[in-house]
Amino acid sequence: MQITFLGHSCVLLTGSRKILIDPFIEGGSVASVNPDIIAITHGHADHMGEAVGLRKKTVAITEIAKYLKSKGIPAEGMNIGGTIVVDGISFTMTPAVHSGWIEEAGIAAGGGAAAGFVIRMDGVAVYHAGDTALFSDMKLIGELNHPDVALLPIGGRFTMGPDEAMMAAQFIGAKTVIPIHYNTWEKIVQDPEPFKTAIERTTDMKVRILKPGETTEIRA
Numbered sequence: 001m002q003i004t005f006l007g008h009s010c011v012l013l014t015g016s017r018k019i020l021i022d023p024f025i026e027g028g029s030v031a032s033v034n035p036d037i038i039a040i041t042h043g044h045a046d047h048m049g050e051a052v053g054l055r056k057k058t059v060a061i062t063e064i065a066k067y068l069k070s071k072g073i074p075a076e077g078m079n080i081g082g083t084i085v086v087d088g089i090s091f092t093m094t095p096a097v098h099s100g101w102i103e104e105a106g107i108a109a110g111g112g113a114a115a116g117f118v119i120r121m122d123g124v125a126v127y128h129a130g131d132t133a134l135f136s137d138m139k140l141i142g143e144l145n146h147p148d149v150a151l152l153p154i155g156g157r158f159t160m161g162p163d164e165a166m167m168a169a170q171f172i173g174a175k176t177v178i179p180i181h182y183n184t185w186e187k188i189v190q191d192p193e194p195f196k197t198a199i200e201r202t203t204d205m206k207v208r209i210l211k212p213g214e215t216t217e218i219r220a
């Protein structure tokens, strides 16, 4: 499987299918990606992004799925703790400690709870934590799903910062950790290098720092 970090929280998984998670990049568009399936972690604009405009099959929590269906998008609704299989790809929705709404024309509507996903494709399990604080049940997500890769927010302010994400990585136990949700704006500026150094000095996990647009290969 190839993992491409497109920027912010937006990640493309390419294998037997193309899965696009949280289709938002600052000042740009992900329309050229042409994914088979989109997964949305929560309703905030920096995660919903182009979900409506792209008009692809979309996996999201029931409240967001209902909203997308009202726009004519073929959405698959699910909820935290559940697993669905779409086109042979398995999506498990995990908890996230965060808030959620859908914003449209300056008006906020209920967007359900914020979530994360464990996505399995071609024998590789990827955990995208969404926007979240650190929580100890990340240990359970690790024990249940054995993710090969953990995509963890490190930007602080709206999510975990690097110190909490380091503990999250230890709870989850994935061999590879990729930091996300940082340096998009001034409010979430972080240097990922000390995070990488600290994890690699104290564990056998590897941190891959990807610049927006960079791809890394993960083997099953």
Ligand code: NI
Residues within 6 Å of the ligand: 042, 044, 047, 098, 099, 131, 158
């Ligand atoms: Ni958010």
Ligand code: MN
Residues within 6 Å of the ligand: 009, 044, 046, 047, 131, 158, 181
């Ligand atoms: Mn966010």
